[in-house]
Every structure is written in C-alpha cells, then in structure tokens.
Amino acid sequence: MSIKTVAIIGCGIGRSHIVEGYLPHPDKFRVTALCDLNVERLNEVGNEFGIEKRTTSFKDLLADDSIDIIDICTPPGIHLEQVLDALASGKHVVCEKPLTGSLKGVDRIMEAEKRAKGVLMPIFQYRYGDGIEKAKRIIDAGIAGRPYVGSVETFWLRTPEYYSVPWRGKWETELGGVLVTHALHLHDMMLHLLGPVASVFGRVATRVNDIEVEDCASASLLMRNGAFVSLSCTLGSQEQISRLRLHFENVTFESSHEPYAPGKDPWKIIAANETVQAEIDEVIGNWQPVSPRFTTQMAHFHAYLSGNGPLPVTTTDARQALELVTAIYQSADTGREITLPVGPESPKYANWRANTR
Template identity: 80%
Template sequence: MSRKNVAVIGCGIGKSHIIEGYVPHPDKFKVAAICDLNEDRLNAVADEFDIPVRTTSFEECLQNDDIDIIDICTPPGIHREQVVAALANGKHVICEKPLTGSLADVDAIMAAEKTAKGTLMPIFQYRYGDGIEKAKRIIEAGIAGKAYMGSVETFWLRTADYYAVPWRGKWDTELGGVLVTHALHLHDMMMHLMGPAAKVFGRVATRVNDIEVEDCASASLEMANGAFVTLSCTLGSQEQISRLRLHFENVTFESSHEPYAPGKDPWKILAANDAVQRQIDEVIGDWQPVSPRFTTQMDHFHRYLCGNGPLPVSSSDARRALELVTAIYQSSDSGAQVALPVNTDSPKYASWRAKTK
C-alpha cells in the first residue's frame, strides 16, 4: 500500500490528527511537513514528532511536490480559501469542521472539487468507534425498523479562558457558536444513523459567555423518514456530556456519554424482544474492535485513496450538516419553521449573519 505524505496546517487540533490519525498508521502516512504561524508551537510539535519540514508558509506546503495531502486544521474563517487553493494545486485535502461558513461557500468548494485532481475529505471523526458503528450496521441490516424519535444532547462547558483565543467567539473567524463548532459532531452522528431532516424549528441564544456567537441552542426536527428529533446544546453545563438516544420500532440506541468520543462503547442497544436480539447477535456477533475518532477515519481515507473502499466523509455530508445549521439560524431569526432543502433563495444561503425578513 502506498504511503502518503501529509502536510498538517495548524498545530492546535492538528496535533490530535498527528497523534490519533497518523502515528497509529506509519505504513500509510508520513507527516512530512507542518505549518503554523506560532513558531514556538510549530517547533515544539515538529520536534516531538520528528517532522522534517517546518514552515510558517501555507504556500510553501502547496508548492511542495512531495506532499500528497494537505490537512487543514486552521481557524474556520480561512477554510474555504485554503481548501480551494489546495485542490487547485492538485492535492488531496482533509479539512476540519466546520468545512466553511455558509452554504454558498460549501457549494463553491463542491464546484472546485469537480475539476480537481485530488479528493476532499471533511472531518467527522465522531462517526467512528465500536458503539456507533454497531448501531449503523444494525440499522443498515433492516433490524431496527421504523424510526420513531430521537434526542441529541451536547452539554459542554466553555468559559472565558476558552474564548481568550482571539479568533474564537467571533462571526468572522469562528463562523458560528455551539451549533457550528461543538454540536455539529453530534448532529452529524444523528443524521448518519437516522437520515436527513425535512423540517426544522430552532432557537439560538448567547447566555453563557460574552461573545458574538450563540452558546445555547435547541431545535425540533421532523426527519425525512417521519421521525421526530429534539436537539439541545449549551456551553454552560457543569457536567460535560454528549448523548444520543434514538428510538426505532425494534431497537433503542443510547450512546456513550463521553463528551469527546461518544462513538465509543459502551452503547446501550435495547432490543424489543428475544427474536430481535437474536437478529442483532447475528449481525454483530463477529464484531472486531474499531479504533475511535481520527484513527479510523484516516485509515478509511487511505483505503479510499488506494481504491479499496468508499470515501468515508464527503463534502455532501458536510453540506448536510451545515444545511441543518443554516435552517436553525433561519428559524430562530424568523420565528418560523424552515423546510429543507435550504436553497439559494434562503436569506441565510450566502451568510448566516444576514437577517431574515
């Protein structure tokens, strides 16, 4: 299998990509370059992981012919320009969430993909782990049956110290609040298991911190399959919890409550009766442990690049998650339910900050 050379752009969450995504796969990836504007942090990470090329220039990484993959871990406000530039330079691209800050920008990225030599993979690492992947297999096998109801809770804590980082908490640089930078993971997990939303009523507010963007939100969804789902998220919880509880005709699933790895076991998988349990045992009885988060997502991306599997997360997946964000913002602003899809005629299509008439 071909080993891919990676340039990691940004040493914040980028360090987690290295630790979880690349170090466990030395036969598949080599972090050949690292880029950050903070030279002290840049040199510390480069020294720790013996990365040969260290630079403060994104352009230098783009022009490096030895680099196969540009892994973008920068503040969200510059994701679009960096993704488009990397694609234009023939690189494969990994990009942290949120992919970008509006549906118009997502569509511009998707247009750039159509003529690019490389492939873009957005990051949704919470999809990976034993718990969520067992649930996905059971649902896809048809055992769970009709989807009834779900609840998704992103109850995290972020204080003034967190927002002391200059780009956080601002529309121009972070692109949004709890919906965009925190709960987006859980909401993607829910749609990964229950499919897309069809109708959205939402509310957002800034109640916890002195910031521009929202830190509390709630929404009521009607899914395309007819199920109802409630979303609740805050950055003011004194106990940090990520939790999905999804009710189907034959099975109820409840995730791990671990805030930053809810895809891991233990998950509750509650069968309606013994016959359903036997079916579940048949489809997951041979289960082999799955590494959570970046470890498995990066492994699947390498398989895709080598022609051995599907693209694990696509720009369409990122668009679906950001379409839900757009609908919640629009509903909160207008006080009305929003039907999906959200199209170019939406007042929030080009900018979440635009006022709804």
C-alpha cells in the same frame, strides 16, 4: 499499498491528527511538513514528532510536489480559501469542521472538487467507534425498523478563558457558535444514523459567555423518514456529556456519554424482544473492535486513496450538516419552521449573519 505524505497546517488540533490519525498507521501515512504562524508551537510539535520541514507559509506547502495530502486544521474563518487553494494545487485535502461558513461556500468547494485532481475529505471523526458503528450496522440491516423519535444532547462547558483565544467567539473567524463548532459533531452522528431532515424549528441564544455567537440552542426536527428529533446544546453545563438516544420500532440505542468520543462503547442497544435480539446477535456477534475517532477515519481515507473502499466522509455529508445549521439560524431569526432543502433562495444561504426578520 503506498505511504501517503502529509502536510499539516495548524498545529493545535493538528497535533491530535498526528497522534490519533497518522501515527497509528505508519504503513499508510508519513507527516513530512508542518505549517503554523505560531513559530513556538510549530517548533514544539515539530520537535516532538521529528518533523523536519517547518514553515509559516501555506504557499510553500502547495508548491511542494513531495506532499500528497494537505491537512487543514486552521481557524474556521480561513478554511474556504485554503481548501480551494489546496484543491487547485492538485493535492488531496483533509479539512477540519466546519468546512466553511455558508452553504454558498460549500457549493463553491463542490464545484472546485469537480475540476480537481485530488479529493477532499471533511473531518467527522465522531462517526467512528464500536458503539456507533454497531448501531449503524443494525440500522442498515433493517433490524431496527421504523424510527420513532430521538434526542441529541451536546452539554459542554466553555469559559471566558477558552474565548481568550482571539479568533474564538466571533462570527468573522469562528463562523458560528455551539451549533457550528461543538454540536456539529453530534448532529452529524444523528444524520449518519437517521438520514436527512425534512423541516426544522429552532432557537438560539447567547447566555453563557460574552461573545458574538450563540452558546445555547435547541431545535425540533422532522426527519424525512417521519421521525421526530429534538436537539439541545449548551456551553454552560457543569457536567460535560454528549448523548444520542434514538428510538426505533424494534431497538432503542443510547450512546456513550463521553463528551469527546461518544461513538465509543459502551452503547446501550435495547431489543424489543428475544427475536430481535437474536437478529442483532447474528449481525454483530462476530464484532471486531474499531478504533475511535481519527484513527479509523484516516484508515478508511487511505483505503479510498488505494482504491479499496468509499470516501468515508464527503463534502455532501458536510453540506448536510451545515444545511441543518443554516435552517436553525433562519428559523431562530424568523420564528418559523424551515423546510429543507435549503438553497440559494434562502436569505441565510450566503451569510448566516444576514438578518431575516
């Protein structure tokens, strides 16, 4: 099992990737380089973790043949260009969400992947943890039965101080608001458990902060499996929670309310009867604890690179989440229900800001 060398560009959330994703796996990864335009932060993180190579030039990392993986943790507005350049350099790529700011951009990346020597893994770390992985195993085993309805709540708080960072709250640099930067995690969890969306009716508004992008949204979804799902999100909640509650024929699941790690236990797993409970016990009775968030996603990534498992998160997964965003924005503009899939015929395909009224 070879140790993969990693270069991180962007030392903000990039520091969390080091702490949660790479340091727990010293037999799998070694962070050998950092890149950040903020030299003070670059040196602070470099000194903290003893990382010698530090640069303000992304091109330096692309040209370094000793680097196996480029981990992109920069502001969203430059993800597309950096992902394409990193793939073209022949390296493996990890990219924070949102992968990019339009379905057209995602499709460009998917075309580039077909020609690339390396692979791309988008970040959706909320998929990992004991609670959500138990639920996934029960659903995949067929125990839960038909899905009926669900609700997904992203109730977080962001103040003017948060938006004092120059790139936040702007279409050009953050690419969107609560749907793109915050609730995307919970919505991916829902898609991971319930599968694809058939149609969407959505509303968005900017009610909490003086910013360009939305900070409140709601949507009504019809899933392809027939289930109804309601999404609600705001950045004006005085108590921060993240919550999924999914009702199936035989089981009801409710996630932890931890805002930034809802995949962790405790999850409520409520069986319809003793027979169903016995089936659940059979499937998860020998459960081995799973580390949450980046720790497990990166472990699965290394397993894939070593030929020992599937790629844990794919560009197709990222596209599915951003397709939902696109449909909600289009519905909010037009006041109409939007049927998925969303393709180049959509006025929002290339630009979420395009007016479709």
